[in-house]
Amino acid sequence: MAASHWLLTSVLCLLPFTAHVSAQGCSVDNNRPSVSENNPIGYVVATIHVEPGFTATIDPTSPDASFFMIQDSKLKLTRSVDYEEETLLLVSVVCENAAGESDSLEIFVTILNENDNSPVFKQTNFTEVVPEDTKVDSTIIAREELSASDADLDIIYYELTTTVPATDGYFAIRGVNNPEIYLQKALDYEKFKQTTLILYARDRPVTSTDPTNTASATINIIIEQADTKPPWFLPCTFINEERSICISNLYTGRVNMSEMATEPLILEPGPVYAIDPDYTINERIIYSIVSGNTDNVFFMDTDTGNITMNKPASSPDSYLLQVMATQVNNIQKYSIANVEIKVINKSNHAPYFESRIYNGIVLVNQVPGSFVFQAEHPSSPLMITAVDDDFPDKVNPNIEYHINDNTDFTATKDGLILTNVVLQSPGTVTLEAVAIDVVSLQKASTEVVVQVVLATDVSSTNNPYSAQDMAILGGTLAALLLVALVFLGVMLYKQYGKKVNNMMRKKLSKKTSKGYHNQSYKQDEQPDVSPTAHEASEKGSVRSATDVQEQPALASVFPITEESESLPEASVASTVVFDQEKKEDEVEEEAEREKEVKSILKTDRQAANDGYKAVWFRTDVDPEAGESIEVIEDNAVESDDDSDQDLQRNEEEEEEEDDDKDHLHRGQGVSFASENSSVPAAEVAVNMSRADSLADDSSL
Numbered sequence: 001m002a003a004s005h006w007l008l009t010s011v012l013c014l015l016p017f018t019a020h021v022s023a024q025g026c027s028v029d030n031n032r033p034s035v036s037e038n039n040p041i042g043y044v045v046a047t048i049h050v051e052p053g054f055t056a057t058i059d060p061t062s063p064d065a066s067f068f069m070i071q072d073s074k075l076k077l078t079r080s081v082d083y084e085e086e087t088l089l090l091v092s093v094v095c096e097n098a099a100g101e102s103d104s105l106e107i108f109v110t111i112l113n114e115n116d117n118s119p120v121f122k123q124t125n126f127t128e129v130v131p132e133d134t135k136v137d138s139t140i141i142a143r144e145e146l147s148a149s150d151a152d153l154d155i156i157y158y159e160l161t162t163t164v165p166a167t168d169g170y171f172a173i174r175g176v177n178n179p180e181i182y183l184q185k186a187l188d189y190e191k192f193k194q195t196t197l198i199l200y201a202r203d204r205p206v207t208s209t210d211p212t213n214t215a216s217a218t219i220n221i222i223i224e225q226a227d228t229k230p231p232w233f234l235p236c237t238f239i240n241e242e243r244s245i246c247i248s249n250l251y252t253g254r255v256n257m258s259e260m261a262t263e264p265l266i267l268e269p270g271p272v273y274a275i276d277p278d279y280t281i282n283e284r285i286i287y288s289i290v291s292g293n294t295d296n297v298f299f300m301d302t303d304t305g306n307i308t309m310n311k312p313a314s315s316p317d318s319y320l321l322q323v324m325a326t327q328v329n330n331i332q333k334y335s336i337a338n339v340e341i342k343v344i345n346k347s348n349h350a351p352y353f354e355s356r357i358y359n360g361i362v363l364v365n366q367v368p369g370s371f372v373f374q375a376e377h378p379s380s381p382l383m384i385t386a387v388d389d390d391f392p393d394k395v396n397p398n399i400e401y402h403i404n405d406n407t408d409f410t411a412t413k414d415g416l417i418l419t420n421v422v423l424q425s426p427g428t429v430t431l432e433a434v435a436i437d438v439v440s441l442q443k444a445s446t447e448v449v450v451q452v453v454l455a456t457d458v459s460s461t462n463n464p465y466s467a468q469d470m471a472i473l474g475g476t477l478a479a480l481l482l483v484a485l486v487f488l489g490v491m492l493y494k495q496y497g498k499k500v501n502n503m504m505r506k507k508l509s510k511k512t513s514k515g516y517h518n519q520s521y522k523q524d525e526q527p528d529v530s531p532t533a534h535e536a537s538e539k540g541s542v543r544s545a546t547d548v549q550e551q552p553a554l555a556s557v558f559p560i561t562e563e564s565e566s567l568p569e570a571s572v573a574s575t576v577v578f579d580q581e582k583k584e585d586e587v588e589e590e591a592e593r594e595k596e597v598k599s600i601l602k603t604d605r606q607a608a609n610d611g612y613k614a615v616w617f618r619t620d621v622d623p624e625a626g627e628s629i630e631v632i633e634d635n636a637v638e639s640d641d642d643s644d645q646d647l648q649r650n651e652e653e654e655e656e657e658d659d660d661k662d663h664l665h666r667g668q669g670v671s672f673a674s675e676n677s678s679v680p681a682a683e684v685a686v687n688m689s690r691a692d693s694l695a696d697d698s699s700l
């Protein structure tokens, strides 16, 4: 019907336009009115002028008579008209009078189109599986499938959006009027595995202010992993932000010299193992050694990657194997990793600790890096030692020590236990210390029980000499020793001034400063030789440990304490100070007492008594004396003026220098190991007032 009306409309358009049409008895101003579609019911199309005596009726045979009615001489529409169904209505109005005269008026009603239809997609829900390796610019969904139609025959404007965050930009449409979807950017399965696109179709441009009808279609995109990546050896480290490249570290293993392992080698950090990162595909991987397999010593299992031996290693050189993992389906998808295999001497024995348990003691509030001391001998740093029966002297140079389960303490390579933090509260800490042979990787462990004590608690501990006391005494004694030395020097100078001076000068020219700092003595008797040694904490004795002798580095390892700032109040007392006047008196007494006990001052060398060290004076220089004879030099000896003032100054200078050298005077200074280890550490007994030290604290 619509089609026929179209035809009719075309024909009518060719006819001459007559605005006013009349028939006998009736007329209308315009017999070709137009009406917008979707009109209200009763819409007046035309007013009919009917002459008196005539009546106007609708000719029921006219094509569209059913659309019209006449009411009060008005031609009205009886229903709403849809342009998409009717574009032209034709109605005949018959005018008749009682005498039977009649005529008819043809009225053509043109229906005007309105934008009353939305675009329509043939399909509103799509699901597309897109391989990860789809080429950029490939068409994902064709235009025909996605084009929307519009009953108003409007031009359709398209827009594509996505509802999944971070998946923008991968898919696009070809143009605003071409809804074909294509891949705009390369896909990555690791980034997203699916997304949802919404395609909008509008019958006006998005910028138009006209009323616009819109339709939408949903496109679900599922990304399918493709075989894009080569194998990765595990464990591996990502080297790019996209995490698409993962590089493996070195695998390491060890074999015994001249011994053929029967089992697959155990490697660190794990067995040679590679995966296909395209895990949904998980292509089969095979392994091979590509280089470094000198003499074909090693064999790699193609399927498992396990490395076994074909023959024993005959040279101590390490093997650096390059191994390859490749996909069976495509050998160009491969990765290379390195395997270092060390050849070591067979270790038949694991190291072991001679002591099952070590007891240590340390003060609270010590700076990190302070020694833990031996609970039984608080003057000596605690040192753990593992022995190894594979070595003739049981000393395995490859052993390192670690503390396993506690970060408050550390162990040095030598087995000394140090604090790692400032220990705040007293208590008992049990540590597991481990000795590891870094070549054979054999281990031993032991227990270290450390008592953390308050400085004030020290006197109440069971130890005859607390660490604190030892520390105080260490400093005190070192100072006194110096005083004694200076004094001796002065006395000697007075007695043998010239000879010594000559000797010193000769020696100096050979040995410059080497001998200068030698304050070490050794006495062959226990500290209790001094009658005053046991007088509580005010007097005491220090015996430097023999193991300190074995570790000449000890003194220099000793922590430098920031004195009163970091030390508890009590330990300030340990800072060595002198009351010079008193001290000199004491030194004289001291020297006498020492002589009573056993003089270390000799006029000749006592070579017979091994281990016994003494100061002796010689009148000539024996060139064969070698390393075991050290010369004590003193500024006082060099000085022409031997007055007390000068002596005092020299002492102070020496003290300062010693502080810098090995901190013997500091609170914790307990050992007398000098840099010059040829003269062993000394045992000395002195007597000193602690009160004096306190009183003169500021003088240092």
Ligand SMILES: *[C@@H]1O[C@H](CO)[C@@H](O)[C@H](O)[C@H]1NC(C)=O
Pocket: 254, 255, 256, 259, 260, 261, 262, 265, 346, 347, 348
């Ligand atoms: C090397 O020798 C030690 C001690 O006999 C043994 O425990 C170890 O398994 C050997 N290493 C290899 C790789 O066979």
Ligand SMILES: *[C@@H]1O[C@H](CO)[C@@H](O)[C@H](O)[C@H]1NC(C)=O
Pocket: 264, 265, 266, 267, 271, 272, 303, 304, 305, 306, 307
């Ligand atoms: C040998 O290969 C198997 C399979 O990959 C693995 O489970 C095993 O750990 C490997 N053995 C060694 C000693 O690497």
Ligand SMILES: *[C@@H]1O[C@H](CO)[C@@H](O)[C@H](O)[C@H]1NC(C)=O
Pocket: 345
């Ligand atoms: C292995 O032992 C030999 C002799 O037994 C020795 O000369 C060599 O230094 C040792 N190698 C290592 C790394 O300990």
